[in-house]
Amino acid sequence: MKRFLIYFCILPTIVFISMERSEAQKNPPHWPKSVTIGAAPLGGTYYIWAGGFIKLLQDKVGIPGYMVVTGGPVHNTQLVDTKQSDLGMVTVTPLWEGWHGEGWAKGKKHQNTRVIFPMYASFFQMYALKKTGIKSIHDLNGKSVGVGPVGGTPATYWPKILEIAGVKPGRIMNAESVNLNIQIVYGALDANSQAVGLPWMIIKEIEATHEINILSIPKADAEKFIQKYPLFALGIIPKGYYKSNKDYDIETITVWNYMICQKDAPEDFIYEVVKKSFENVDIIIATHASAKEMKPEAIVHSPIPLHPGAVKYYKEKGIKIPDKLILP
Numbered sequence: 001m002k003r004f005l006i007y008f009c010i011l012p013t014i015v016f017i018s019m020e021r022s023e024a025q026k027n028p029p030h031w032p033k034s035v036t037i038g039a040a041p042l043g044g045t046y047y048i049w050a051g052g053f054i055k056l057l058q059d060k061v062g063i064p065g066y067m068v069v070t071g072g073p074v075h076n077t078q079l080v081d082t083k084q085s086d087l088g089m090v091t092v093t094p095l096w097e098g099w100h101g102e103g104w105a106k107g108k109k110h111q112n113t114r115v116i117f118p119m120y121a122s123f124f125q126m127y128a129l130k131k132t133g134i135k136s137i138h139d140l141n142g143k144s145v146g147v148g149p150v151g152g153t154p155a156t157y158w159p160k161i162l163e164i165a166g167v168k169p170g171r172i173m174n175a176e177s178v179n180l181n182i183q184i185v186y187g188a189l190d191a192n193s194q195a196v197g198l199p200w201m202i203i204k205e206i207e208a209t210h211e212i213n214i215l216s217i218p219k220a221d222a223e224k225f226i227q228k229y230p231l232f233a234l235g236i237i238p239k240g241y242y243k244s245n246k247d248y249d250i251e252t253i254t255v256w257n258y259m260i261c262q263k264d265a266p267e268d269f270i271y272e273v274v275k276k277s278f279e280n281v282d283i284i285i286a287t288h289a290s291a292k293e294m295k296p297e298a299i300v301h302s303p304i305p306l307h308p309g310a311v312k313y314y315k316e317k318g319i320k321i322p323d324k325l326i327l328p
Contacts, residue, residue, distance in 0.1 A: 027062050031269045036066045038076030038088035041149050041176035045196040045288060046072070046089045046257075049119070052287025053259075059283070060276040072152030073257075074104050080260050081110040088113075091122060091153045091195070091255050092231045096303035104156060112263050114307035115325075117274050118298035119257040120290035122153065123235055124161065125200050126193035127244070129184060130211035134191060137167055137215050143190035144171040146180035153255065154195040157229070161253065164228065165221035177202050191215065195255065197290030198237065207244045214244050216251040225253060231303060256298070261307055270309030278313075300325070 037054065040046030047069065054065035068085055070076055076088030077098040097103030098110035126145075128134035134143065140162065148154040155174055162169060173180060173189060181202050183189035194200055206212060217225075219234065226232050235254035240246050259277075261270055277284075277294075284291035296317050299306065305327045306314075314321055 028266075028268065030266055032063065032086060032266075034064045034066065035086040036068050036084075038068045038070050038079045038085045040072050040089070040152065041069060042178050044072070044148075044152075044177060044194070045120075045122070045200070045290060048201070048288045049089065049197075049284065049291070052284035052291070053277070055287075056277060056280050056283045057273070060280050061272055070151070071149040072155070074098070074151040074156065077105075077110055077113060077260070080262055081112045083112070083262055086262060086265070087116075088260050089119065089257060090260055091257050092301075092303045093229060093255060094153060094156065095258065095260065096231060099304045104151075111304075113260045113304065114263045114265075114310070115258045115299070115302040115304055116261050116270055116307050116310040117259050117277055117296075118294060118301070119259060120197045120293040121235070121254045121256055122195045123198055123200075123237055124154070124158065124193070124195045124217060124253045124255075125203065125237070125250075126158075126191055126215040127184075127203055127206070127212045128191040128215060130213050132190055134215065135213050137162060137165055137217060137221070140167050140169050140191060140215075142168070142170040144173060144188075145169045146173040146175065146177075146183065146189050146192040148174065148180070148194055149176060150174045152195075154193055157195065157232075158193050160229070161217060161221070161225050164225045165217070181206055185210070197257070197288065197293075198241070199289065203242055203244070207242060212244050214242060214250055216249075217253055219251050222251065222253050231255065256301060258302060263307065265307060265309070267307070267309040267312070270307045271312050272309075274310050274313045 039050040050067045057063045057065050073090040073094040076090050079085035080088040098105045101109035147158040180192045184192050232253050232255050235252045237250035239249050281294050306325050
């Protein structure tokens with residue numbers, strides 16, 4: 001049981017995805033016989049993404065996988081750093097803070113992790129039922145706002161975004177997006193938010209039966225936030241992307257996601273994982289459209305050093321890796 005414990009009293013759920021191998025493959029004896037992958041709660045993009053990635057590992061690398069349902073990037077960083085998970089999905093800032101021992105990791109550096117490939121950009125998204133009259137994040141003073149589970153990127157940074165924008169919610173709620181959506185429907189919550197790849201399926205689902213307003217982060221507020229947290233960037237969800245924003249663009253904030261591994265994972269194994277992932281990214285795209293953004297060139301923006309197996313792959317592709325991303 002110790003292998004699967006994570007901090008902040010959130011117990012992750014292990015989901016085994018069993019699949020038939022599409023091709024017989026005998027792997028080197030020093031490779032892991034299976035891997036665990038830190039994902040996210042039900043309804044999160046990581047949870048969906050992990051399903052496609054595990055199928056890719058099974059079919060193309062010959063390694064079965066277990067999905068670890070966690071609170072998100074902070075927990076995944078902790079799990080990989082302490083060797084309680086082999087791989088993990090993380091966003092830039094929680095990973096950077098963990099490496100430097102700042103923010104959520106203040107006083108304790110988590111430097112047993114290495115980046116292996118870029119995944120996609122997360123978009124900060126929030127919605128409220130139209131009948132509430134909430135049209136902007138500035139209408140949330142005194143309101144109840146869902147921000148996802150403790151340890152996730154949205155739970156960590158949505159409160160900071162609102163604070164910098166001068167918004168003071170009456171209550172911040174932490175839970176899985178699916179549960180928060182149910183509270184929205186029954187009027188127990190005023191707004192629900194996340195930071196996920198496009199599309200956020202929760203919005204797709206609720207706007208099929210309810211009229212909602214998707215709340216933007218005004219550019220002026222976003223710029224103030226980015227000035228303090230420069231690893232984030234301005235973003236736009238174009239009009240018409242969702243049924244509910246057919247007439248307007250959604251101004252927001254974005255942040256990149258990466259797959260990480262343990263620093264001492266076998267070099268040839270990680271090389272093969274990275275190689276097969278890019279060669280067969282269509283398997284993940286079939287699971288979640290955000291994987292279309294998975295391009296080797298984006299690796300140069302990693303916030304922490306890369307695993308040597310990943311470095312080998314990118315060099316073969318002619319990508320110049322910044323010196324700061326390569327450790328002796």
